[in-house]
Amino acid sequence: DPLGSWTIIVKAKDINQNSGVSLPVNVTITKSDLFVDAMVTYNSKGVPNTSFSTGDTVFPYFRIKYSGSSGTFLTTGQYLVSVKNPSGATMANLTAVYDANRIGFYTPTGYSVSAFDPGGAWTIVIDAYSLNDGFGNTGPNFDASVRMDVVTSPLGYLPFVIGGAVALLGGILVLKRYDTSLEGFEHLEQMIGGPIPRGSSLLLVGDPGSGKTVLSYELLHDELEVGRPCALLSYDAFPEDVQGRMSEFGWDIISHLRKGRLKIIDCYSGLAGQGEGALRDPSDLTELNIQVTSFITKAKNAPVTLILDSLTPIFNGVEAKQAINFLQTVGAKVKKTGGLFILTASRGAIPEDSIAKIKSIVDGVIELTLVRSGRKGVRYLSVLKMERRRIASETVSFEIARERGLVFRVSRFGILRAKLLQLKIKPGQPSEKQAPSAVTPAKAEGKHVDEKGKEGKTPDVSSKGAGTR
Structure with missing residues (x-):
């Protein structure tokens, strides 16, 4: 086609022989480089x-x-x-x-x-x-x-390479020694982006021995401390073992059991052949559903917390489809009260397709891993998803400490950077007015409190009062 000025004319004609011609439109065709x-x-x-x-x-x-x-x-x-x-x-x-x-x-x-x-x-x-x-x-x-x-010829750079390697190794050793801070259980709330939303379900999935049960017990204790009725479907331990294990971390549940605020439904005794426990047949999901419904009814529409530890015996006793339908039914009942439904599952003990299905129906997923090196093991935690929350994509190592539970190893520089971002420094503002009066702002349910209150005072909101951490 030739370059230059072109003319476009539209001619139209209908079935009744009406016709017309448009005004001409000129366009220029040029070459592009x-x-x-x-x-x-x-x-x-x-x-x-x-x-x-x-x-x-x-x-x-x-x-x-x-x-x-x-x-x-x-x-x-x-x-x-x-x-x-x-x-x-x-x-x-x-x-x-x-x-x-x-x-x-x-x-x-x-x-x-x-x-x-x-x-x-x-x-x-x-x-x-x-x-x-x-x-x-x-x-x-x-x-x-x-x-x-x-x-x-990299040999000419060998002295610089050696010097750089020595400096890098020295820096790594210093960072490993001084750039680590042991943070309490509150750090999990920061990773989630706030308290666990009420009326939601949460899956704790990970390797055997990675700390899933300890995490579920710590969440259970926090719910009990704020006065919420709780139930534990124990498939992996006798009720007395649950009490003993939690007491090792300083989490006293005896008073809550006496007051009827906590109910441990013994599903383990039947599996272990040590009597019938609370269920004659732990794989009888209909009877288990009836007991859960009874517990919710006795709570008189109060938000309840139900913890199922763990899913392995259920999937070993019934078909996967039946087990997933049971989880959906029970989860809907708990979430309707505005409570929490927390599940634990071991990777490798349940088929991967079932794990994927459970991840798709729950509101939140926390993954725990255990990496072994010789006789030592390092535990890691990451939040894969949490509805209604902006989660942190980081994977954080943690320890399980007596009297404390989960303790996270967090970078000091990362904490400092987060605090600096919270200051929101304004140009020309005196430096003494830039420091907030609290080191870590508290978070209210569904909201993030990033700075001072309206009257210049730091809000004093208890994390436990706002929801499960």
Whole structure:
């Protein structure tokens, strides 16, 4: 098609022979120039890099953009990219094709730096007017290039490498020693983004021995301390063992049992062959459902907390579909009261498809892992999801301490950074007025209290009063 001024005219005619012609519209057809945009080099790990050594592979990447106000990008074709050494000699011509994942042109083969290649400043070049989109648009108007450095003799840098390694190791040792702070159970609330929302279900899933049961007991104790009626469906321990285990951490539940605020439904005795316990058949989900309903009814519509520890015997005793239907039914009843339904599950003891189904129907998922190295083990916790909350994506290591429960190892620099963000420093404001009167602001249910109250006083809201941490 010729370049220049074109005219568009619309002619119309209907079945009744009525016709008409539009006024002419003039448009100008011009040629677009192609130019290279965002030209970089990647290493074999897919990371942008400008320094390569013997054995490394260079992968050039670039985008082709049309000139003009639209600024659209070309997404078709194959183009040559030259790799030139410091003397300007072409060492290789690579073919770049469009990669939709990278949104640009990429050379899948790359250029491997050999031991015979000279060191120094190399260039990746796209020759002028070597680009053509097939419609007569060409470019670039001049050679497009990007520099990369080839280091073929790393021995000259050996003293610097050794000095840098020593400094890095020293810094790592210092950080490991001083950049760790043991934070209490309140840190979990910060990871969740506030208290666990009322009227929700929570899955604690992880490796055996990772601390799922201890975490569920700590959540149970917090709920009891604020006066909420609770029930524990114990499939992994006798009731007296539950009392003994919780007393080791300083969580007294005897008074709550006497007052009727806590009910332990013994599902373990029947499994262990030590009598019938609360259920004649622990896999009888109908009877278990009746007992849960009775407990909710006696609470007189008060928000209740129900903890099921753990799901393994249930899935071993009935079909997965029946077990999941039971969890949905019980969870709906508990959530209707505005309470919490907390489940524990061991990874590997329940089929993965069942775990995935449970994760999809609960409101929150906390994952605990146990990484063993010789005789030692390190526990980690991460919050995978929590409805109505903005969660932290970090994975934090923690310990299980006597008299305290879960204790998190948190970076001091991370805590300092979070506190600095809370200050919201204003330009020109005196520094003595920038410090808040409390180190860690309390959080009310469903809200984040980031600064001082309206009258300049720090709100004193108890975390336990706001909800389960």
